[in-house]
Amino acid sequence: MPRNVLTLLTVLLLTISAACGGGDEPTAGTDGETPGAETAAEPRSGGQAVIGVSSDIGGVNEVVTPNSLINTEILRRLFIPLVDEQPDFKTISPRLAESWEFSEDRKSLTFHLRDDVVWSDGEPVTSADVVFSYRAWTDPDVAWEAAYALEAVEAVEAMDEHTVRFDFSRAYSTQLLDTAAGAVILPEHAWGQKPFSEWRTAGDWFRENLVVSGPFDLESWTPQQEVVLKRNPLYYEEGLPYLDRLVLRVVPNQANQLTQLLTGDLDLVIQLSPDDVERVESTAGVRIIPYWTRGYIALGTNQRRAPFGAVDVRRAITYGIDRQTLVDSIWGEYGRVIASPIPPNIWAYNQDVEPLPYDPDEARRLLDEAGWTDSDGDGVRDKDGEALAIDLVTNTGNRQREDAMVLIQEQLGRIGVAVTPQAMEFNTMIQNVMGGDFDAVITGWQIPTTFDFRYAFASEEIDGGSNIIAYSNPEMDQLLDDIRSAPNLEEAKPLIDRLQVMLQRDQPYTFLWQSQRLVGVRNRLQGVEPNHLFSLFDARHWWVEDGAE
């Protein structure tokens, strides 16, 4: 008898879940939304938009809160930097600074600030705020995590109320980006009263003494629940932002985010999974905006260890991995194979460098030539009595990478390379990888907008830096230095092209794939242009169709 009840309940629950899985029928637009994705209508002022975020913000002061996606996204709506980096990684547009110029030797950079920008308490934003911000960025007690980018800055001086000069110890390609786009300007009159040594324990104090310069101000913040931003009436750009309020709801569960987007509780969800696309596309009033991110995934082999120091063995590994199949089975149409850390959506991409093809025969030939043959007939190649076996690690909790490991194990097995996949807790993996104790690792990286790749590929970064694979090539070292010391990135382009050719030749990593991020948006919310800099990029230009009421 109990078994019958159990069966009945199980059937019931299965029916519910099946019905839910099949519940893809388009629901009628409940709030009278227009089905078209983008309407050509004029932006309207007013209204509010609700965004789902997966975690709460850590605080309102960017330099002492860990650099999580959400923190940066939100704090960049409250404070403005000197200049804005644009998603093409190339254009730099004025923000607090309306113009700037270099000295003849390029060792001085002078910014001219707008004179109409005020903090939300009415105080003007001046060069004193810039000097104060620089002191905060570089203070050892503040320990801001991007302080390294300012190591070449020797002094920052306020020339007058709206002119400020940065002096550098040397000229290099990204002085402007590093000093002006990397961080926001902080309010000296409000936050200067707190000694830097107390900044890391002053989360509440910063919030109580918050003044902003950006398009939005903080209306309320309920920890773990929601952050409400309201229009900053003193914001300097006339008529902006369009929205009265921007509500950020903390919804940690991804499935919940999706459901609330579909039901209309949320207007925007920053990150959907490719599995959700069908449900979103079949629901009226919701659209998906995909964009290529700055991230990419690569497989690196430890070149301190015998087989991987040889270029031919590394090339064989790349030839032996069917990357297109990996991408197809893991990402479908939302991923692509890449040839280098500079993917096609980045302006500095070298079009002449194609990813090496999947060519197991070439892989076998290269390994044979390098002396790795299956002499004992056990299916695994060997040389001098040592088998060509790789322990391949990645961090736990990342399904795509774990799936990739299994596929790679199978593919490399076909060319006689034995792979043992192992997922490791992140801390442990970092410990092993930084200590050089690994065969091969799959890691995720972000393309630096400065194109300064020394941290990853320079010989001097092998010990204690991010050159975890111990790739060492004097020619590469020189090239990396040359890119860094070019007067600007435009002129560095031929060098960046060569960098890609060399990486293609040496295969220090097998660059695996790049994927898209999928932003889900309800159609009532317009003007949304997420990109690899920010999902909330340009939120001051967002508007809602039902805004002006």
Added chain:
Amino acid sequence: MTSYLLRRTAASLVLLWLVVSLTFLFLHLAPGGVSGGWVNLDQAGSVEQRQRLERVYGLDRPLAEQYLSWLGRYARGDLGTSWTHGRPVTRVIAEALPATLLLALAATCVELGLAVPLGIWAARRRGSPTDHALRGAGLFFFSLPSFWFGLMAILAFGYLWPILPLSGMRSVDAHTLGPVGQAVDVGRHLVLPALVLGITSAGGTLRFARNSLLEVLEQDYIRTARAKGLSEARVVGVHGLRNALSPLIQLLGVNLPSLLNGALIVEVVFSWPGLGQVTLQSILTRDLPMILGTTTLAATLVILGNLTADLAQAAADPRVRHG
């Protein structure tokens, strides 16, 4: 009784010290240490940054020194400052605790409201198909993983039959409502998580209530009550139930940790802004003071729960306190 109370309290304090000390030690001795997660391969100068932060947070000092100064501050009730929020740990916990307590309380009401009447019903019809069905259902819900049950509830009530809010504790427009409206709003948000947590806990309690009542109903005094000619409702409801309930209440005390545990999982599923979220986030961000704070709170609750149960039992049963 006083010496027993002192003995038990002292033992509880030692236990608490052991738990928090071991947590402290394990977090420091784990591979990669406390600061391993701060290394960001993607950022140049990441290793130097890690050293800077280690100095700011005092992690560069010898472990014994760190432990002693930490223990000293803990003994004075100073749980430190969260690394991710830059705010006192006690304040972050204090903000999250009410939501968890509200959820746990509502879930306990659901649990008892279901388990006790159904348990009585099953006991009254011992061996009948109803009894078997109820015990089967009890076992089923007891075995049901609460996160899965929660997701199913979300699908059912958020998608197929969208009548209840699915996540969070308040609606977006809650601030526009009056006090009554706000209470109703929170209540609506509470329904699903409380039901999921209550029902999954009710399974075991139902079986316990049934067995406990059956045991009592076989006692001599029940036979006496029946022999006196009392009505069946009075025999079961007054003489039986009162005695069957006391072990049940004790069970609730002992179950407090598992209820809080369950609440943590349910909180994550329903984005309920309680301690579960705070704990999960602090683990994800490797915020050591927060992890230690939430662990200490959980350990204190468990130890207090057990201590209270022991003391209550001792008060009731002289054999325990003199044993």
